[in-house]
Amino acid sequence: MEKTPNQRAWFMVLPVLILVAMNAVIPLMTVVNYSMQEVFYGTYSFVGPRWYIDVLHSERFHSSLIRQLIFTGTILAIEIPLGIAIALAMPRRGFWASVCLVLMSLPLLIPWNVVGAMWNIFALPDIGLLGYGLNWLGIPYDFTQDPAAAWFTVVLMDVWHWTSLVVLLAYAGLQSIDENYYRAAQIDGASRWAVFWYIQLPKMSHVLTIAVLLRFMDSFMIYTEPFVLTGGGPGNTTTFLAIDLVKTALGEQDLGNAAAVSIVYFLMILLASWLFYTITMQRKSR
Amino acid sequence: MAKITLQDLAHSYFPNPMEATDFQLKPSINHEWEDGEAYALLGPSGCGKTTLLNIISGLLVPTRGRVLFGERDVTELPTAERNIAQVFQFPVVYDTMSVYDNLAFPLRNNKVAADHVDKRVHEIAQMLDLGAQLDRKARGLTADAKQKISLGRGMVREDVSAILFDEPLTVIDPAMKWELRTQLKELHRQFGHTMIYVTHDQTEALSFADKVVVMLDGEVVQLGTPQELFERPTHTFVGYFIGSPGMNVLPARIEGSSALVGGHEIPLGRSFSAVDGSEAELGVRPEFTRLNSAREGLPVNIRRVEDVGSHKVVRAEFDGRQVNAIVGEDIEIGADMTHVRFDAEAAHVYANGWIVDSDQRRRRAAGGAH
Numbered sequence: 001m002e003k004t005p006n007q008r009a010w011f012m013v014l015p016v017l018i019l020v021a022m023n024a025v026i027p028l029m030t031v032v033n034y035s036m037q038e039v040f041y042g043t044y045s046f047v048g049p050r051w052y053i054d055v056l057h058s059e060r061f062h063s064s065l066i067r068q069l070i071f072t073g074t075i076l077a078i079e080i081p082l083g084i085a086i087a088l089a090m091p092r093r094g095f096w097a098s099v100c101l102v103l104m105s106l107p108l109l110i111p112w113n114v115v116g117a118m119w120n121i122f123a124l125p126d127i128g129l130l131g132y133g134l135n136w137l138g139i140p141y142d143f144t145q146d147p148a149a150a151w152f153t154v155v156l157m158d159v160w161h162w163t164s165l166v167v168l169l170a171y172a173g174l175q176s177i178d179e180n181y182y183r184a185a186q187i188d189g190a191s192r193w194a195v196f197w198y199i200q201l202p203k204m205s206h207v208l209t210i211a212v213l214l215r216f217m218d219s220f221m222i223y224t225e226p227f228v229l230t231g232g233g234p235g236n237t238t239t240f241l242a243i244d245l246v247k248t249a250l251g252e253q254d255l256g257n258a259a260a261v262s263i264v265y266f267l268m269i270l271l272a273s274w275l276f277y278t279i280t281m282q283r284k285s286r
Numbered sequence: 287m288a289k290i291t292l293q294d295l296a297h298s299y300f301p302n303p304m305e306a307t308d309f310q311l312k313p314s315i316n317h318e319w320e321d322g323e324a325y326a327l328l329g330p331s332g333c334g335k336t337t338l339l340n341i342i343s344g345l346l347v348p349t350r351g352r353v354l355f356g357e358r359d360v361t362e363l364p365t366a367e368r369n370i371a372q373v374f375q376f377p378v379v380y381d382t383m384s385v386y387d388n389l390a391f392p393l394r395n396n397k398v399a400a401d402h403v404d405k406r407v408h409e410i411a412q413m414l415d416l417g418a419q420l421d422r423k424a425r426g427l428t429a430d431a432k433q434k435i436s437l438g439r440g441m442v443r444e445d446v447s448a449i450l451f452d453e454p455l456t457v458i459d460p461a462m463k464w465e466l467r468t469q470l471k472e473l474h475r476q477f478g479h480t481m482i483y484v485t486h487d488q489t490e491a492l493s494f495a496d497k498v499v500v501m502l503d504g505e506v507v508q509l510g511t512p513q514e515l516f517e518r519p520t521h522t523f524v525g526y527f528i529g530s531p532g533m534n535v536l537p538a539r540i541e542g543s544s545a546l547v548g549g550h551e552i553p554l555g556r557s558f559s560a561v562d563g564s565e566a567e568l569g570v571r572p573e574f575t576r577l578n579s580a581r582e583g584l585p586v587n588i589r590r591v592e593d594v595g596s597h598k599v600v601r602a603e604f605d606g607r608q609v610n611a612i613v614g615e616d617i618e619i620g621a622d623m624t625h626v627r628f629d630a631e632a633a634h635v636y637a638n639g640w641i642v643d644s645d646q647r648r649r650r651a652a653g654g655a656h
Contacts, residue, residue, distance in 0.1 A: 183345055184378040186365045188439060189395035198380040198391075 034259035051260035061261060063236070064244040071240060072219045075158045079215060080208070082159070083166025087174055088200070090167070101171075104164045112161075116228025119157040123229075143230065147237035154226050154238050161225065162215060169211045173204035209280045213273060220269055241265055288356030288447050290319040290342060290480065295351035297337055303349065310337045312504040314351060319448070319482065324474045326495035327484045330527070334504040335484045339450050342482065344368045355447050371440040372450040376457060377432035379424040385411070386420040389438045396443065410438045413469060429457045437466070441473055448480040455490065467494055488528050500524050516571070518634065520641045525569050525634075531599060531610045534575060538568040540635060548605050550584050555630035556644040560637075567636040572599070574632035575611040579620065583627030584609070591619055602626065 035052070038045045055061050086104075091097045107115070125131035125142045130153075134141040143149040177199065185195045223242035226232065232239035232247070239247070245265065249258030296313035303309055311334045319325060327335040340346040341353060344365040352361045360368050371392070380388050389407045398406075411417045414434045419427065424435060433454065440449050451470075455463045471494060474481055485491050491498050492512040500508045500515065500523070507521040508514075519525035525533030538545040538552070540561050545552045545568050552568065576583075577600055586602040586609055593615075600611040600619065604626075611626055613619065635642045643651070 178376070178378075180374045180376065180378050183365070183372070184374060184436070184439075186345070187343065187370065187372045188392040189366050190391070191395070194395070198382060202380075202382045 031259045031262050034255050035263050037256060039255045047256065051256045052264070054257060055260045055264055060244070061264075064239055064241050067237075067239065068220060068241045071155070071158075071222070072216060074155055075162070075219050076212065076215055078155070078159050079163045079166050080212060083163050083211065084170050084204070084208070086163070086167045087170035088196070090171060092175065101168070104167050104171075107161050107164050108168075110161075112224040113228050115157065115161050116225040119153065119160075119225070120229045123153045145234055147234055150230050150234060150238050154229060157225055157229060158219065158222070162218070166211045166215065169207045170204055173207035174200060177203045209276075213276055216276070217269055217273060220272075288358075289321045289354075290448060291352075291354040292317045292319075292342075293352040293354065295338075295341065295348050295353070297334075297341060297346065297348045297350075309349075310334050310504055311341075311348070315506055317499070317506060317509070319480060322478045322480055324471070324481045324494060324496045325483065326491035326498045327482060327501060328486065328488060328491040328498050328527070329501035330486055333501045335486075335501050336452055337504075338501070339372075339452055339482065339484050342448070343370050343372050343450050369445065369447050370450060371443060371446045371448075373436050373440040373452065373454045375453045377429060377436045379427075379432045379435050381423070381425040383424055384420065385416055385422055385424055385427070385435060388424050388435050389416075389420075389442055392439055392443050396445075406442055406444070410442050413473065414438050414466075430459055430462055433458055434466070437470070441477075441479075444477065446479060448482060451481065451483040453485055454483075455485075463490075470494060488530075492528070498528075500527065502527075517632070518641070519569070522567060522569055522636050522639050525571065529571055529573075531572055531601075533569045533571045534609045535567050535569045535636070536604065536607055536609070538566055538635070540564065540566050545633075545635070547584060552583065552628060552633065553630055554633055554635070554644075556646050558635050558642050559645050561635060561642050564637075566642065568628075568633060569636055570628040570633045572610040572612045574629040575609065576627050576629070577602075577611045577613055577619070577623050578625055578627060579622040581625050583625050585624055586626050588619070588623070 036046060036048065038047045090100045110118070120128075122128045123131045123143050125135055125144075131141055131143070140146075141149050143153040181199050181203075182195065185199060190198070221242055222240055223246070226238050226240060227243055227246075230238045232243045236244075241261075242265075245258055245261050248254050248261060292315050294313070295311060295315040295317075296309055297311040298309045300308045315338070327338065329335050337346065341348045344360065344363055344367075347362060352359055354360065355368065380391065383391065386407055389410055390403050393403045393406060407420075408417070411420055414437060416431070416434055416438065419431065424432065427435070437454060440451070455466060458466060467490060470481070470483075473479075483491070483494050485494075492515075495512070497509060497511055498515055499506055500521075502521070502523045508519065508524045510518075510520075515524055515528050519528065519533060522533070522535050526535065536547050538547045540546075540558050541551075541563065543554050543557045545554055545566075547568060558566075584604050586604045588600060588602045590601045592599040592601065595615070597615055598613050598617070598619070600613055602609045602611065609626060635644075
């Protein structure tokens with residue numbers, strides 16, 4: 001049978017092309033466009049890199065970036081070790097393993113704004129179980145007034161919401177370890193610590209890499225939960241990058257500035273993820 | 287080091303075993319592993335050899351019976367307190383450690399002095415030809431090298447009661463297999479550890495072990511030296527499983543001091559009154575089966591001749607049953623070679639699979655007991 005050259009097959013990929021364009025390329029290019037222009041009541045004028053220079057010198061951007069880094073660092077430092085510890089403590093098979101898995105999945109299934117609302121009510125000093133309880137115990141606690149209390153609540157909420165993800169990933173990593181490794185370690189007289197350090201941790205390293213990457217990116221972009229819980233306050237003390245960005249763009253209608261922040265923000269996440277991925281892959285191939 | 291004794295052992299993976307078929311190891315296994323001997327546990331897949339090995343190493347607690355190391359009852363003791371080493375079928379290495387640290391690991395866990403650790407690791411590494419790789423990470427090595435590390439970790443400790451091997455050469459390249467097996471034998475000779483080696487490969491078992499334990503369906507069917515297994519298999523399975531090709535087994539009727547196979551009389555040279563006049567089986571290894579042109583013995587149809595270099599294997603058939611014979615390389619197999627005859631002293635009688643003692647042998651055994 002003769003084959004005739006036929007380029008019409010390209011039309012088959014058109015739907016995907018349109019979808020990707022609408023979803024990612026066009027919005028991104030719109031933002032790039034905004035970041036180079038001054039928009040003022042329907043008049044547009046090209047300003048070059050001015051917004052970028054502004055953003056990089058902005059006191060406000062610097063402080064929300066620092067807050068963001070402290071937040072992400074804190075929750076990674078808590079959620080990764082805690083997640084591993086919980087995964088290690090979970091039963092490996094049987095009825096209770098399933099029960100644990102279901103319980104662990106629950107926080108992940110709750111919509112993010114509901115998580116924020118739940119914790120808001122839970123932590124209210126006058127009616128919430130946590131807020132009222134702490135004050136009743138004589139510990140002064142009011143997350144709407146006290147920055148330290150606000151930070152404590154936001155971090156606690158994130159730990160509650162997302163540690164499960166680390167647990168599930170670490171648990172999957174642990175389940176994939178062959179029984180013979182434990183047997184061999186037993187025969188070699190290895191301590192519990194040695195089993196963790198030389199068998200479990202190396203075998204989990206791949207999934208933990210994914211866990212750190214996911215938690216880094218997600219927490220770096222966190223918006224909904226702290227927005228509902230604290231609204232970025234008291235003052236600006238829990239205003240992380242995304243909250244600040246929305247304030248600039250929608251609250252202050254400062255589109256050029258916000259667009260430049262978006263692009264810088266996007267590049268930071270891209271860079272961090274790329275660095276992380278490259279370093280891990282290098283370590284793996286060595 | 288100590289003698290290992292199994293008393294009335296049975297094991298089932300079911301919580302409440304009722305039938306004999308519920309048992310992975312059928313009641314009851316009584317067995318002694320002499321101190322310093324090299325044993326092979328041989329049997330087909332699923333016969334219970336690994337289960338038995340795990341009971342000895344303490345990874346499994348048997349449903350019934352006891353395990354003694356010397357005079358000490360270790361049935362309930364965990365692996366770490368039994369002081370044994372075990373090498374598994376698939377290589378187990380600690381990925382993040384160097385080869386050196388892998389080999390040193392069991393010693394360091396037992397608080398052995400650093401200079402002695404160093405000496406032992408170098409000895410073992412040299413023996414297994416790992417010397418050049420000591421500083422490398424274990425992660426990137428080949429399966430062969432990883433399994434060598436596993437073997438090395440098993441043998442690095444000098445004070446172990448026994449070293450158990452669970453089909454350790456499965457993943458090893460065939461050329462390397464021979465070499466490693468020779469090294470294991472050398473190590474056994476040098477250090478005198480009790481070694482128990484599980485395998486389903488008869489060549490491996492026979493070349494490694496002083497004594498071979500043959501298992502079938504959760505039972506020990508024979509324990510003996512390779513020579514005993516060859517000359518007097520106590521079960522038709524042993525005869526069939528060991529040897530290439532395996533033993534010829536033919537249905538026979540025992541009449542006095544001969545067997546009737548399909549109407550042909552085969553002289554046995556001794557009587558078997560336990561099965562006299564009843565149906566039994568005759569078992570003769572191909573090595574003792576003589577092809578001849580003198581029309582002696584059973585008439586057979588030759589199907590094919592395999593020349594393996596050192597000898598020829600003749601695949602023949604009698605009454606629909608395979609009868610194999612091994613003949614010398616220099617013998618021409620002519621069209622007139624239509625009969626096989628058996629060496630009388632190498633022909634055994636079996637009933638329900640188990641060997642039947644001749645009257646002479648029973649008298650000797652009875653005499654010996656007095």
